[in-house]
Amino acid sequence: MTRSVLTGIDGSPQSEAAVHWAAEEAVRRGVGLRIVHAWPWLSTEYADGSLARDLRPAALEALTDTAERTRRAYPGLAVETTVVGDDPADALIAAGKDQELLVLGSRGLGGFSGLLVGSVGLAVAARATVPLVLVRADGPTEPPSHVPARREVVVGVDGHHASDAVLHFAFAEAARRGARLRAVHGWDPVPAWAAAGWVPPQIDVAAAEAGERVVLAEALAAARVAHPEVEVTAETRIGGATNALLASAAGADLVVVGRRDHRHPLGMRLGPVAHAAIHHSPAPVAVVPHS
Known part of the structure; x- marks a missing residue:
């Protein structure tokens, strides 16, 4: 074999x-x-x-x-x-x-x-x-009632540092299953310091959200061309990458996350998003190493 x-x-x-x-x-x-x-x-x-x-x-x-x-x-x-x-x-x-x-x-x-x-x-x-x-x-053997009863692969996307290896894996898995791909990008407004502690800055959230959607679309562009048969839903969420990914995991066939292939003084380490996903996702989780 x-x-x-x-x-x-x-x-x-x-x-x-x-x-x-x-x-x-x-x-x-x-x-x-x-x-x-x-x-x-x-x-x-x-x-x-x-x-x-x-x-x-x-x-x-x-x-x-x-x-x-x-x-x-x-x-x-x-x-x-x-x-x-x-x-x-x-x-x-x-x-x-x-x-x-x-x-x-x-x-x-x-x-x-x-x-x-x-x-x-x-x-x-x-x-x-x-x-x-x-x-x-x-x-779970059945998806929750609020989740569409169709096959779906969820992939977490760092829009500013997207990995071709992670996206290719996720698109290929969706294609094998005849599933929709949900690409999720979580983001947070940059915090500012005030007397009461860390607080969100006064920004135009709608404009910032539109900018994040553009970043996500650009990150997905090449993979979409390579896998035209896959239906894609691109989703941005305020609240950080981990919360965004886990909020989309219910009912998924598979959740896909990346793991940077770099060494730490104490050995190889999982990033915070991958660590949270494999501990808390209700769906199977694929961890894809990448440079």
Whole structure:
């Protein structure tokens, strides 16, 4: 198998949801599916050097069961399985670097009901060299009544520093699904200092909004030409990029955000918009690395 959609499983409902999402995506792309189980200790050793049990057979059995269910559900889909004795994040990043896409399940953290991604998902989102999709097991099956019941991909656009890679990914995903693309650009008036603290400046909001719409249209122009089959809704919102994106996420098939591929002294980092989206979006989130 050459380039494929790769997903990781750990036996959780989240990873099962990720396998299902990844299989559908592989069918849409006309590529195979690779399912990986990674764990740093595939056998347990006691202090006296004796082995408690070899965990590899259990991992292989779980993989085999998942692969067989997937093949039955998606006839004709080529499915490959791999067990890797390594840190899950490191293994998935290494295995995914030459693949079409990485797909992982997202899970909650303790009692924080809005936080949906565990340490592996965050590490992969921050370091993966290919797009990563994070899928919830408990995502809504029906869109809210106030959201149009049609397929829609939402992409967050930084109008002043738009990424061709992010826009191409979002347009291509909308085209594969026959979905509308909603391009969202959130902005804020530049604040000013006053005795009472930071306050919005006295500006002509309508004029500023018109200017932001022009910026967004210019950012989308090349991608629209490359994907004329995709219906596009361009939307600007006052209140910042994060609020704008999350306000548009309900009922979406997919939310697409970018991640700048630059290094931080403490390692690769997610930007604030990507971080908020993967923790709080009710829809699957694609994180697309770009320069």
